[in-house]
Amino acid sequence: MSAKADIEALEAAIGQSIVGQQEVIRRLLIGLLANGNLLIEGLPGLAKTRAIKAMARHLEADFSRIQFTPDLLPSDVTGSDVYHQGDSGPVFRFSPGPLFANLVLADEINRAPAKVQSALLEAMEERQVTVSGTSHRLPELFMVLATQNPIEQEGTYPLPEAQLDRFLMKVLIDYPAVADEVSVIRLVRSEEQAAQQPEQLANETIKVAQQAIFAARREIAALHVAEPVEQYIAELVNATRHPAALSPELERWIELGASPRASLALDRCGRAHAWLNGRDYLDPQDVQAVAPDVLRHRIGLSFAAQGEGVDTEAVIAQLLAVVALP
Template sequence: MSCREAIASLEASVGESIIGQQAVIRRLVIGLLANGNLLIEGLPGLAKTRAIKALARHLEADFSRIQFTPDLLPSDVTGSDVYHQGAEGAIFRFSPGPLFANLLLADEINRAPAKVQSALLEAMEERQVTVSGKTHALPDLFMVLATQNPIEQEGTYPLPEAQLDRFLMKVLIDYPAVEEEVEVIRLVRGEERAVQPPAAAGDTHPANAPVVIAQAAVFDARREIAALHVAEPIERYMADLVDATRHPAALCEALGRWIERGASPRASLALDRCGRAHAWLAGRDYLDPQDVQAVAPDVLRHRLGLSFEAQGEGVTPDAVIEQLLASVALP
């Protein structure tokens, strides 16, 4: 099985567990291939955690979950030095925290105070953790998938801009269509039947083992994605999109009123990485403007600082990005 077939199998397997969220599943796979961290936002019950668990179940990876709460400490995430008394004497040994996994689910990340959230910064950016002056490397395959509830404010702490910028994409999950919700009901009902004990001793129906994709397929896919051709006009188009967020009034009077703070160079890098992953999944060996436009909302929505005027008018980041894409000339 080629790495392309393996990744397609991974996406299909996750899709069997998640109904009506194909765009979200595609973003999870893009984040995995682009070697980035994702912030997933949606109302309770929209399968945020389920989607991440399904990805971990079908990938050869160590999975870890942290339920963020206001009383969490940084050492609860990173781990700490633990005192040991043995034959060799008294020593301190590093005990790794849940951060040391391949896929880390940071559930309701905005419920933890800034000190705990900042404990993730070094891990997300440099793939290492420093405790008591000693650096500990994280696995080669490492990905933070953080979730948050957009409407609940009590007991939450807004994520610092520096941490938001380290998320490759911010993915939004919306309600499924009615037909899809019917399929969700049937899916969960079938899962309930599957876990029921057999009626008789001889009546056993073992569940099918999930398809598990090796980590090597992900690394092979990343090498192919790194070799994708990106023409100079496409590079300039990505840079122009990000630069337009910093000088919006030059493009459009409305954008000048709506955007108060533009995106950092990390946005340009994210457009390139996610765009190439999107093109590879579509079977192309080159980056096309439609790939950049497809990932632009997820890459930019958490990196734009909207003005009070925009917030007062009810203008959303996605509406701003839509206007931005319409205003910047295609290559």
């Protein structure tokens, strides 16, 4: 079976567990194929954790979940050196923490203090963890999927800009439509019924091998990107830094522009989006499709924008409207 067929099977399998969130599923796959980390934001009960666990269940990969709390320590995430008394004398051995998995769910990441959040920075960027001066490599397939609640701010620690920039995309989850919510009720009822018959569950889970992910990544890396599209990506990101040349509204609304990581993310996510849609080249429409997810956590809004009730979604829409297509 081809890599494309494997990924389509994975998407279909996740879709059987998640109703009405097809765009979220597609963004999870883009993050997986683009070899990046995702920040998923939504109100409680909108299937953030369920979507991530569904993807992990259908991959031949190790999965770990870290429930972030105010009393968590960095060593609870990364692991630590543990004292052992052996025949040849005492020795310290590294005991890996839950970060040493293929898919790591950082649940409610903004509930942990800055020290714990900073423990993720090296892992997310360099795919390694340094403990007591020794670096330990993480698995080749490694992805942090962090969730946070956008409204409950008491007892939370906002993510610093440096950490936000290391997330490839910030994905928003909204309420499902009424028809989808009816399907959710039926789905959960059927799962409760199936749980009473474990023999039926044994054969229902498909598993996609890690090699299919690596094969898909090789195909995505080989996609053709024309020079005008590269120029469009650079101009789109540059517009966040120098908005005055394009629009007086953008100049008033944007205080902090996106870093070069945004350009790299638009290229990587755009190519993954094009590949998932059956194209062997990057189209400007692919860039526009992933731009909100790539830019919404990398643009700093001014006090004027906040006072006018303008959010990042409106700013990004304006950017896409004023930056000329190639």
